[in-house]
Amino acid sequence: MPDFSPEDNKLTxxxxxxxxxxxxxxxxLMQLHTLLNxxxxxxxxxxxxxxxxxxxxxxxxxxxxxxxxxxxxxxxYTVPGQVQxxxxxxxxxxxxxGVVFVADSQLNQQDNNAIAFGNLEENLEKVGLDxxxxxxxxxxxxxxxxxxxxxxxxxGWWADTPWAPLIMASALKGExxxxxxxxxxxxxxxxxxxxxxxxxxxxxxRRQFVERLSRSSDSEVPGAEF
Amino acid sequence: xxxxxxxxxLTQLLNDEQLARLNHSLSALCQAPITLTESHPGGxxxxxxxxxxTVGWLSGGKDQQERAAAAGLVSFLMMFIGKYRLAANLxxxxxxxxxxxxxxxNDALRESEARYRELSDQLQQKVDEQVGVIRQTxxxxxxxxxxxxxxxxxxxxxxxxxxxxxxISSNLRVARDYVKEMxxxxxxxxxxxxxxxxxxxxxxxxxxxxGRIADIVADLKTFSSIDQxxxxxxxxxxxxxxxxHLVQTxxxxxxxxxxxxxxxxxxxxxxxxLSQTFFNLLDNAAQAIRSPDKPQDNGRILVKxxxxxxxxxxxxQDNGCGIAxxxxxxxxxxxxxxxxxxxxxxxxxxxxxxxxxAHGGQLQLxxxxxxxxxxxxxxxxx
Ligand SMILES: Nc1nc2c(ncn2[C@@H]2O[C@H](COP(=O)(O)OP(=O)(O)O)[C@@H](O)[C@H]2O)c(=O)[nH]1
Ligand SMILES: [Mg+2]
Numbered sequence: 001m002p003d004f005s006p007e008d009n010k011l012t013x014x015x016x017x018x019x020x021x022x023x024x025x026x027x028x029l030m031q032l033h034t035l036l037n038x039x040x041x042x043x044x045x046x047x048x049x050x051x052x053x054x055x056x057x058x059x060x061x062x063x064x065x066x067x068x069x070x071x072x073x074x075x076x077y078t079v080p081g082q083v084q085x086x087x088x089x090x091x092x093x094x095x096x097x098g099v100v101f102v103a104d105s106q107l108n109q110q111d112n113n114a115i116a117f118g119n120l121e122e123n124l125e126k127v128g129l130d131x132x133x134x135x136x137x138x139x140x141x142x143x144x145x146x147x148x149x150x151x152x153x154x155x156g157w158w159a160d161t162p163w164a165p166l167i168m169a170s171a172l173k174g175e176x177x178x179x180x181x182x183x184x185x186x187x188x189x190x191x192x193x194x195x196x197x198x199x200x201x202x203x204x205x206r207r208q209f210v211e212r213l214s215r216s217s218d219s220e221v222p223g224a225e226f
Numbered sequence: 227x228x229x230x231x232x233x234x235x236l237t238q239l240l241n242d243e244q245l246a247r248l249n250h251s252l253s254a255l256c257q258a259p260i261t262l263t264e265s266h267p268g269g270x271x272x273x274x275x276x277x278x279x280t281v282g283w284l285s286g287g288k289d290q291q292e293r294a295a296a297a298g299l300v301s302f303l304m305m306f307i308g309k310y311r312l313a314a315n316l317x318x319x320x321x322x323x324x325x326x327x328x329x330x331x332n333d334a335l336r337e338s339e340a341r342y343r344e345l346s347d348q349l350q351q352k353v354d355e356q357v358g359v360i361r362q363t364x365x366x367x368x369x370x371x372x373x374x375x376x377x378x379x380x381x382x383x384x385x386x387x388x389x390x391x392x393x394i395s396s397n398l399r400v401a402r403d404y405v406k407e408m409x410x411x412x413x414x415x416x417x418x419x420x421x422x423x424x425x426x427x428x429x430x431x432x433x434x435x436x437g438r439i440a441d442i443v444a445d446l447k448t449f450s451s452i453d454q455x456x457x458x459x460x461x462x463x464x465x466x467x468x469x470x471h472l473v474q475t476x477x478x479x480x481x482x483x484x485x486x487x488x489x490x491x492x493x494x495x496x497x498x499x500l501s502q503t504f505f506n507l508l509d510n511a512a513q514a515i516r517s518p519d520k521p522q523d524n525g526r527i528l529v530k531x532x533x534x535x536x537x538x539x540x541x542x543q544d545n546g547c548g549i550a551x552x553x554x555x556x557x558x559x560x561x562x563x564x565x566x567x568x569x570x571x572x573x574x575x576x577x578x579x580x581x582x583x584a585h586g587g588q589l590q591l592x593x594x595x596x597x598x599x600x601x602x603x604x605x606x607x608x
Binding site: 075090 | 230231276277278305308309312313316317319320323324327
């Protein structure tokens with residue numbers, strides 16, 4: 001749930017990158033840190049890793065200001081994917097406003113994707129969130145690798161879910177990362193505007209919300225894909 | 227509630243000592259002393275940003291440029307302190323959550339353990355009840371088997387005795403007639419007259435005795451009722467009379483039994499079980515009035531029957547020793563007896579109780595120690 005403090009007119013939203021271990025969640029966040037050029041961008045905090053694997057989480061804060069002076073912030077988190085870190089995943093997931101599910105496209109990773117998705121459903125329920133109403137984007141990462149499930153097939157399987165269409169990505173190459181993020185921002189806006197009247201009270205409409213938070217550094221025109 | 231992700235303030239990131247040390251080091255680097263404070267110190271100050279948050283202000287220094295450089299350095303430091311804070315807070319949160327979860331599981335476990343214990347208690351109780359039922363049934367089976375065998379024996383004996391006692395009786399009568407005839411043929415002397423009279427008396431006594439044997443045989447037949455189907459129409463007064471005769475036989479006809487048997491309709495019942503019940507109750511009463519602390523000749527037993535409110539009532543009352551209060555609740559327990567060992571199994575009242583219940587009736591017992599006992603049987607008519 002969004003954290004709004006009226007005295008500083010500050011609204012903090014939380015987006016969590018979820019998925020199986022090694023699917024590329026941290027890579028997504030690092031790419032966003034590199035590629036994004038939002039109005040305000042904090043440090044990427046990579047909370048330490050052992051053998052390159054996330055032990056706690058990673059966090060990247062970004063933000064913008066509304067015409068009302070609203071201090072709108074987005075904190076992007078990743079969770080550790082390994083099974084044994086479930087309590088950390090739960091703690092990070094609690095009070096999330098949106099989720100990006102990063103799946104691994106490789107043929108031999110489909111079971112892990114399913115297990116992680118099941119774990120997400122379970123943990124959302126435990127922290128009191130409803131997967132059917134929570135804004136979420138689903139990304140299939142590592143499209144650059146040779147043995148991946150065909151996109152047609154994936155899109156077919158997910159066609160009847162609220163998360164279609166899936167976003168294909170190669171986080172390593174920086175492809176599809178911003179598109180995934182924008183999909184999430186778009187779905188997030190609907191929910192946040194409902195509650196906080198971003199357009200009416202703070203002069204932030206949907207297009208502005210998405211573009212100002214996902215402006216990329218190497219594009220002159222806001223909103224253009226990298 | 228504080229969350230691990232809440233933005234930390236300067237005092238949460240650095241304690242006073244650490245802050246003093248930082249200020250000291252920064253001042254040493256700069257040309258003029260420089261101070262980091264959490265709130266705006268007034269005057270010229272440069273904000274220190276950390277994760278979009280202004281965590282403090284730098285004042286002093288030679289100029290704005292120097293302050294900006296120092297602010298950059300402090301931000302850089304903050305990132306590592308902040309990371310550590312985040313990790314530590316998260317660890318704290320997850321540990322607490324895990325502990326709470328463990329606690330919850332522990333509670334749930336405890337609860338289910340209690341439930342299982344309760345269940346097991348209930349099961350045990352059921353098992354005990356069933357064991358009781360089995361024991362009871364076994365007892366009844368044993369009792370009815372015993373009754374049947376006693377009844378069979380009695381019926382057999384009765385049948386065997388019936389014939390000889392029949393011809394003994396009739397032969398004795400014929401013999402008595404012969405004695406009369408022989409007397410007429412003999413010379414009428416004093417000796418002969420005496421002999422004939424004596425002979426006649428002997429035969430009369432024998433006829434009497436044979437008659438009594440025949441009565442006992444008849445009672446035995448009623449009592450065992452072996453030739454009757456399980457439930458038939460029963461004449462309660464007749465059954466009681468037989469039982470009284472049998473008890474009298476057992477006590478050498480020395481019991482003072484008063485009978486007040488009123489006219490009763492026949493009821494449907496199991497004659498041998500009812501007879502056994504009456505016998506047991508009379509036997510109890512007989513033992514009660516014969517107990518050593520009661521003078522024997524005072525003891526009386528009242529047997530009374532009457533019809534009332536659609537049922538037959540049988541009262542067997544004695545003025546014997548009574549049942550001690552402490553014994554009363556156990557009176558109906560199988561195998562329980564307050565009498566000296568060897569004088570009965572104690573089953574009498576239990577069997578009586580069961581029999582009466584099986585007939586849809588009731589057995590009520592009133593007793594006072596030293597005063598006597600009154601047993602009231604109520605048996606429904608039909
Ligand atoms: N080939 C390829 N490798 C990737 C891609 N994204 C991430 N990886 C690699 O997968 C491994 C795990 O990535 P990481 O971001 O740490 O995964 P996380 O456990 O989900 O945070 C790293 O070696 C990444 O370089 C991708 O799009 N393509
Ligand atoms: Mg990671």
